[in-house]
Amino acid sequence: MSKIHLSTLKGFNDYFSEDMIIREFVVEKFKTIAKKYGFEGLETPALEYTELILGQSGLEAEKLYYRFQDNGGRDVMLKYELMTSMCRAVAQNINSLVFPYKRYQVQPVWRAENIQKGRLREFTQMDIDIIGSSSMYTDSEVLMIGVEFLNELGFKNYKARISSRKILEGVLEFLKIEKEKFTDFYITVDKIKKIGEENVKAELADRGFSTKDIEQIISILNTKDIVELESTIGTTETGKKGIEEVKEILEILQASNIDNNKYCFDITLARGLASYTGPIWEFEVIDGGVGSVSGGGRYDNAISKFVNREVPATGTSFGLERLVQIIKDRKMGEFSKTNIEVIILAMDKEYLNIAIDTASILRNEKVNTMIFPTTEKINNFLKYADKKSIPWAIIIGETEKNNDVLLLKNMSTSEQFVVKKEDVLKKIINK
Amino acid sequence: MSKIHLSTLKGFNDYFSEDMIIREFVVEKFKTIAKKYGFEGLETPALEYTELILGQSGLEAEKLYYRFQDNGGRDVMLKYELMTSMCRAVAQNINSLVFPYKRYQVQPVWRAENIQKGRLREFTQMDIDIIGSSSMYTDSEVLMIGVEFLNELGFKNYKARISSRKILEGVLEFLKIEKEKFTDFYITVDKIKKIGEENVKAELADRGFSTKDIEQIISILNTKDIVELESTIGTTETGKKGIEEVKEILEILQASNIDNNKYCFDITLARGLASYTGPIWEFEVIDGGVGSVSGGGRYDNAISKFVNREVPATGTSFGLERLVQIIKDRKMGEFSKTNIEVIILAMDKEYLNIAIDTASILRNEKVNTMIFPTTEKINNFLKYADKKSIPWAIIIGETEKNNDVLLLKNMSTSEQFVVKKEDVLKKIINK
Numbered sequence: 007m008s009k010i011h012l013s014t015l016k017g018f019n020d021y022f023s024e025d026m027i028i029r030e031f032v033v034e035k036f037k038t039i040a041k042k043y044g045f046e047g048l049e050t051p052a053l054e055y056t057e058l059i060l061g062q063s064g065l066e067a068e069k070l071y072y073r074f075q076d077n078g079g080r081d082v083m084l085k086y087e088l089m090t091s092m093c094r095a096v097a098q099n100i101n102s103l104v105f106p107y108k109r110y111q112v113q114p115v116w117r118a119e120n121i122q123k124g125r126l127r128e129f130t131q132m133d134i135d136i137i138g139s140s141s142m143y144t145d146s147e148v149l150m151i152g153v154e155f156l157n158e159l160g161f162k163n164y165k166a167r168i169s170s171r172k173i174l175e176g177v178l179e180f181l182k183i184e185k186e187k188f189t190d191f192y193i194t195v196d197k198i199k200k201i202g203e204e205n206v207k208a209e210l211a212d213r214g215f216s217t218k219d220i221e222q223i224i225s226i227l228n229t230k231d232i233v234e235l236e237s238t239i240g241t242t243e244t245g246k247k248g249i250e251e252v253k254e255i256l257e258i259l260q261a262s263n264i265d266n267n268k269y270c271f272d273i274t275l276a277r278g279l280a281s282y283t284g285p286i287w288e289f290e291v292i293d294g295g296v297g298s299v300s301g302g303g304r305y306d307n308a309i310s311k312f313v314n315r316e317v318p319a320t321g322t323s324f325g326l327e328r329l330v331q332i333i334k335d336r337k338m339g340e341f342s343k344t345n346i347e348v349i350i351l352a353m354d355k356e357y358l359n360i361a362i363d364t365a366s367i368l369r370n371e372k373v374n375t376m377i378f379p380t381t382e383k384i385n386n387f388l389k390y391a392d393k394k395s396i397p398w399a400i401i402i403g404e405t406e407k408n409n410d411v412l413l414l415k416n417m418s419t420s421e422q423f424v425v426k427k428e429d430v431l432k433k434i435i436n437k
Numbered sequence: 438m439s440k441i442h443l444s445t446l447k448g449f450n451d452y453f454s455e456d457m458i459i460r461e462f463v464v465e466k467f468k469t470i471a472k473k474y475g476f477e478g479l480e481t482p483a484l485e486y487t488e489l490i491l492g493q494s495g496l497e498a499e500k501l502y503y504r505f506q507d508n509g510g511r512d513v514m515l516k517y518e519l520m521t522s523m524c525r526a527v528a529q530n531i532n533s534l535v536f537p538y539k540r541y542q543v544q545p546v547w548r549a550e551n552i553q554k555g556r557l558r559e560f561t562q563m564d565i566d567i568i569g570s571s572s573m574y575t576d577s578e579v580l581m582i583g584v585e586f587l588n589e590l591g592f593k594n595y596k597a598r599i600s601s602r603k604i605l606e607g608v609l610e611f612l613k614i615e616k617e618k619f620t621d622f623y624i625t626v627d628k629i630k631k632i633g634e635e636n637v638k639a640e641l642a643d644r645g646f647s648t649k650d651i652e653q654i655i656s657i658l659n660t661k662d663i664v665e666l667e668s669t670i671g672t673t674e675t676g677k678k679g680i681e682e683v684k685e686i687l688e689i690l691q692a693s694n695i696d697n698n699k700y701c702f703d704i705t706l707a708r709g710l711a712s713y714t715g716p717i718w719e720f721e722v723i724d725g726g727v728g729s730v731s732g733g734g735r736y737d738n739a740i741s742k743f744v745n746r747e748v749p750a751t752g753t754s755f756g757l758e759r760l761v762q763i764i765k766d767r768k769m770g771e772f773s774k775t776n777i778e779v780i781i782l783a784m785d786k787e788y789l790n791i792a793i794d795t796a797s798i799l800r801n802e803k804v805n806t807m808i809f810p811t812t813e814k815i816n817n818f819l820k821y822a823d824k825k826s827i828p829w830a831i832i833i834g835e836t837e838k839n840n841d842v843l844l845l846k847n848m849s850t851s852e853q854f855v856v857k858k859e860d861v862l863k864k865i866i867n868k
Contacts, residue, residue, distance in 0.1 A: 010489055010743065011488065011489065012528050012529045013486075013529060014481070014485075014525075014529075015486065015511065018482035018484060019482065020480065020481050020482070020529075021478070022540075023478060023479075023540075026480065029478075042803065042804075042805050043800070043805075043806070044780070044807025046775055046776060047452070047453075047454060047457030047458070047460075048451070048452065048454075048457065049451070050445075051449035051451070052483060052545060053449060053503075053515075054445075054446070055441075055442050057442065058441055072484075072507060072508075076446075076503060077500075077503075077549045078447075080446065082446060084483070094443060095451045097443050098444060098445075099451075099453070103453075104821060114483060116483070118507065118508045136810065139810040141811045143789065144810045147808070147810075261789070261790050261793060346475045349475070358692070362692060369474070373473075374472045374473050374474075375474070376474065376475025376539065377475070378537075379537055379570040379574045379578075380572045380574070390535060393535045
């Protein structure tokens with residue numbers, strides 16, 4: 007017995023009442039907004055064939071897989087992200103789905119990461135994606151939803167930084183650097199916010215970029231205004247396309263009356279994933295302390311390669327635990343410790359009927375009501391209600407039973423009321 | 438490329454829009470009722486140390502584990518059920534939790550089962566449990582919630598069959614059969630509904646029960662009325678206690694005004710799990726074709742053995758996929774194929790603003806609205822709306838733009854209306 011670890015695995019958490027209230031609040035907001043914009047639900051399995059995911063997320067990622075052989079000898083793994091699994095589901099159902107297809111998905115994923123604040127091994131992604139349209143309206147919509155979602159959660163100081171893989175490709179094209187170096191390039195550029203300009207220069211040099219190219223790259227990366235880029239990388243085919251696309255997104259966002267402090271063009275954003283092909287973005291809560299809370303972009307080839315037909319796609323992924331972490335750290339919103347609103351004590355087994363009737367009246371009006379399961383001394387009962395932070399307590403003793411009333415106590419003010427069973431609801435709701 | 442399996446693993450499903458609508462409906466009902474009765478949310482990890490679960494669920498079950506070594510060499514497994522994981526979480530937090538502790542939990546579990554209708558390898562359990570009270574009121578409450586939940590889902594013909602492990606123990610005590618045979622006994626009795634009386638007799642004989650004992654066992658198992666049992670097994674200590682407990686549950690259910698067709702005492706129910714110690718039950722949808730939809734009971738030792746202190750517990754587990762299967766098979770309820778209520782087409786890119794404004798008006802009133810992401814021919818657009826079963830379509834063409842109106846089409850009746858943007862909501866809601 008004593009040998010059994012009474013613990014979760016490292017990076018795996020239990021979530022109790024208070025956490026669950028915040029988690030469910032965030033997930034509910036996300037789903038409601040996604041539905042409002044016409045997204046439909048999707049769930050895919052926790053386990054997938056490894057071959058599906060292998061090679062999708064880079065060698066570094068593969069070290070983080072929860073991969074094993076199942077009882078049937080299949081090479082399987084816990085899903086690393088929702089996107090690849092969704093692409094598989096879409097490709098598999100390509101003939102029955104109607105495109106454009108818009109789905110939201112809220113499910114856990116697993117990565118054997120080193121653990122640090124806001125970085126778990128099991129965490130929940132909240133994704134929206136629009137499949138089957140190349141229109142920049144879809145990218146813009148994904149961004150609009152991100153802004154609406156963060157607003158609704160009560161965030162004030164956040165920003166969507168927007169760039170494009172095509173613009174980054176344009177940099178290489180403009181400088182006449184070989185296409186083969188693109189992965190080296192964007193992986194390095196992606197670190198500029200974290201490691202700074204000097205380290206990016208050094209890394210680019212290590213990766214074989216010439217001093218002259220590096221100077222020009224850094225100079226271009228310092229361009230804040232997208233229009234200015236037209237004179238340099240805008241002269242290349244890919245760069246021009248990338249600039250046009252991002253400008254179109256920015257125009258649609260402006261037409262949507264979104265506060266223009268909430269988004270900006272940022273050429274230094276590159277995003278690590280190999281699958282991006284066009285616009286990319288990250289949502290960052292300023293001073294949130296947990297990195298970005300959402301990242302996404304366009305990935306026009308991820309599904310196409312399974313089905314031999316064009317299936318453009320775009321989307322974004324929010325991290326539930328990171329959002330909850332900031333909400334908790336900043337004590338945003340007024341979250342109760344418990345969803346129990348009223349607790350009832352029958353001081354004698356014979357009064358249990360009265361407790362059940364009273365609970366019934368309250369529950370019919372959606373008041374969450376717990377009946378204390380045994381008789382108990384009033385003090386112990388009130389101590390319980392207090393420890394659990396339950397706002398209202400009802401006591402049914404001999405006096406109450408004989409006079410056909412209830413003793414109602416407001417746990418935060420300590421006020422007591424003697425009320426008829428039928429009136430208890432009014433008292434609680436009016437308070 | 439062509440070698441990649443575009444399929445889920447056997448027994449693992451994708452759930453698209455229509456399924457998700459029913460799944461979310463069922464889960465939402467479950468959570469709402471659980472909260473109404475004062476249960477709080479809990480989530481535990483998908484992976485646990487294997488040693489925690491090993492030996493909890495019987496040798497047969499162990500063959501069904503998804504068990505492997507993680508990158509750190511830990512012997513881990515995907516959780517087989519929610520209960521053991523919850524017991525671990527409770528034991529681990531024994532000093533911070535306040536008892537009685539009531540929690541609901543809705544999460545997937547994994548079993549490498551042979552696949553058949555309503556039996557998947559990944560499925561979702563919806564559990565409620567009350568920890569830290571021996572009161573029969575808690576068992577009764579779990580049953581009340583089960584009845585309310587099935588009622589709310591629209592089921593009419595279902596039944597909770599209730600028995601007790603103590604009553605079954607009483608049978609052996611009464612017949613003076615060794616206690617060691619109890620597991621053999623209840624595992625065999627548990628099959629009586631499936632394999633019939635004769636096969637149970639044969640199996641009991643195989644397991645070493647005497648012909649005389651078998652005759653008496655079968656005679657007792659044929660007792661329908663709990664009061665009749667008092668003259669036989671009620672004369673034993675354990676049997677008496679078991680009968681008292683079940684009678685108390687039946688009384689509380691009666692006092693709660695629950696239709697007494699919805700529950701009954703059934704001594705032949707035994708439930709396979711080793712952990713049960715008192716009252717046990719199953720909810721069965723009559724002619725549902727998927728076996729029981731919920732099973733549970735009291736398990737007073739499951740947590741205690743981790744923490745060296747008494748922690749009585751009771752609860753029940755509903756199977757989401759089984760409930761959804763019956764709801765779909767019987768076409769219960771009116772579920773839409775999609776949650777999209779309105780779809781809007783801007784026939785020219787220049788009218789996208791009008792589409793966004795119109796969508797905004799609708800979304801503000803919680804009408805789920807999709808903007809078609811590109812310009813499109815009206816016929817193709819209407820075909821899309823039709824295929825997706827979206828009830829309302831809005832078209833913004835040149836005429837509409839010039840006259841500051843929208844063309845609104847009811848997709849089921851084919852009626853068309855020319856309306857002002859501000860009036861579109863009224864038209865849709867009134868219909």
